[in-house]
Amino acid sequence: HTLGLVTSNLSWHAPSQIAAAIKSRASHLHFNVVMSMIEQPDLSACKNAVNGLLAQRVDGLIVNIPLEDEQAQAIARMCGRVPVLFVDVSPELATHSITFDAAAGSHLAVEHLIEQGHQQIALLCGPQDSVSARLRQQGWQQALAQHHLNAVAQLRGDWSSLSGYLQTLALISLNTPFTALLVANDQMALGALRALHESGLSVPARVSVIGYDDTEDSACFIPPLTTIKQDFRALGSACVDRLIAQIHTPDLPAHASVLPVSLIKRQTTA
Ligand code: IPT
Structure with a gap:
C-alpha cells in the first residue's frame, strides 16, 4: 500500500x-x-x-x-x-x-503575556494566504479584546526567519513602544530575536517574544524560545x-x- x-x-x-x-x-x-x-x-x-x-x-x-x-x-x-x-x-x-486548535494557541500566548503584566503587544503575523496564519491572528485579536487591548502594531512575514528579522526591524523603526511580540511561527521568531539583539533590545528584559510551533530547534535559540507547541x-x-x-x-x-x-x-x- x-x-x-x-x-x-x-x-x-x-x-x-x-x-x-x-x-x-x-x-x-x-x-x-x-x-x-x-x-x-x-x-x-x-x-x-x-x-x-x-x-x-x-x-x-x-x-x-x-x-x-x-x-x-x-x-x-x-x-x-x-x-x-x-x-x-x-x-x-x-x-x-x-x-x-489555533484559537486555543493564540489565547494561551496572550494570557501568558497578560499574566506577566504586558499591555503593549505587537503582532508578527504569517502570510495572508494561509488559513492557519489568519486563525492565529484572529485568536490573538480576540484574546487581546477580552482584556480591552488592541495590538500596538501588526506586521506580516512569510514564515521565513529572514522575514521575521526584516519585519521586526521595521517594527522597531516605527518607534511605537512595545514590550512583547507575538510571532506566528518559530522561524520568524528566530529572525525577530536577531533584530531585537542587534537593536540593543534585550529579551526578555526589554521585550518578551512568543513563537508558535515548537519545532525542534526552538529550545536552542538564544534565549531558548517560549512558544506554542503543535x-x-x-x-x-x-x-x-x-x-x-x-x-x-x-x-x-x-x-x-x-x-x-x-x-x-x-x-x-x-
Ligand atoms: C504551519 C507552521 O505553523 C508554519 O510555521 C509554517 O511552516 C506553515 O505550516 C507552512 O505551511 S503548520 C500547518 C500544519 C498549519
Missing part, C-alpha cells in the same frame, strides 16, 4: 517535521509514502501535484498545503474515490481534516491512522479533528 503526501516547502521546519512524522508512522505500519512538494502555495501547483500522485496509484492522499474552502473542495473532487485528508484548512470545512509527531501519526481508516472504510463520515496545543515556557518571556 502507498500513501501520497502533497506538502508545502520542506525547507521550512514545520512541514519537514510533519513529513518526517508521517513517513515514520507509515513505515511502522508497512505503508510506503510518496511525496510531492510545492514551493509556493498555489492551487494549480497543488492540482498538478495531486494528479502526479494519483497517476502513481496511491491508495490515499494527505494534503499539507494551505487551502481555502473552495480550493480544498476542488482537490477533493479531483481525488474521486481515492481518500484524501487535509491538514491546513479551516476546521469548519465539512471534509476529512486534522488541524491544530505536536507534529502526534499530527503525523493521527494522519496516517485516519487515512488508513478512510482507505479501509470508504464511506467513513467526514470528520474535522482538532488537536490540542500547549504553552512551552522557556526564557524569552518575563
Whole structure:
C-alpha cells in the first residue's frame, strides 16, 4: 500500500517535521509514502501535484498545503474515490481534516503575556494566504479584546526567519513602544530575536517574544524560545491512522479533528 503526501516547502521546519512524522508512522505500519512538494502555495501547483500522485496509484492522499474552502473542495473532487485528508484548512470545512486548535494557541500566548503584566503587544503575523496564519491572528485579536487591548502594531512575514528579522526591524523603526511580540511561527521568531539583539533590545528584559510551533530547534535559540507547541509527531501519526481508516472504510463520515496545543515556557518571556 502507498500513501501520497502533497506538502508545502520542506525547507521550512514545520512541514519537514510533519513529513518526517508521517513517513515514520507509515513505515511502522508497512505503508510506503510518496511525496510531492510545492514551493509556493498555489492551487494549480497543488492540482498538478495531486494528479502526479494519483497517476502513481496511491491508495490515499494527505494534503499539507494551505487551502481555502473552495480550493480544498476542488482537490477533493479531483481525488474521486481515492481518500484524501487535509491538514491546513479551516476546521469548519465539512471534509476529512486534522488541524491544530489555533484559537486555543493564540489565547494561551496572550494570557501568558497578560499574566506577566504586558499591555503593549505587537503582532508578527504569517502570510495572508494561509488559513492557519489568519486563525492565529484572529485568536490573538480576540484574546487581546477580552482584556480591552488592541495590538500596538501588526506586521506580516512569510514564515521565513529572514522575514521575521526584516519585519521586526521595521517594527522597531516605527518607534511605537512595545514590550512583547507575538510571532506566528518559530522561524520568524528566530529572525525577530536577531533584530531585537542587534537593536540593543534585550529579551526578555526589554521585550518578551512568543513563537508558535515548537519545532525542534526552538529550545536552542538564544534565549531558548517560549512558544506554542503543535505536536507534529502526534499530527503525523493521527494522519496516517485516519487515512488508513478512510482507505479501509470508504464511506467513513467526514470528520474535522482538532488537536490540542500547549504553552512551552522557556526564557524569552518575563
Ligand atoms: C504551519 C507552521 O505553523 C508554519 O510555521 C509554517 O511552516 C506553515 O505550516 C507552512 O505551511 S503548520 C500547518 C500544519 C498549519
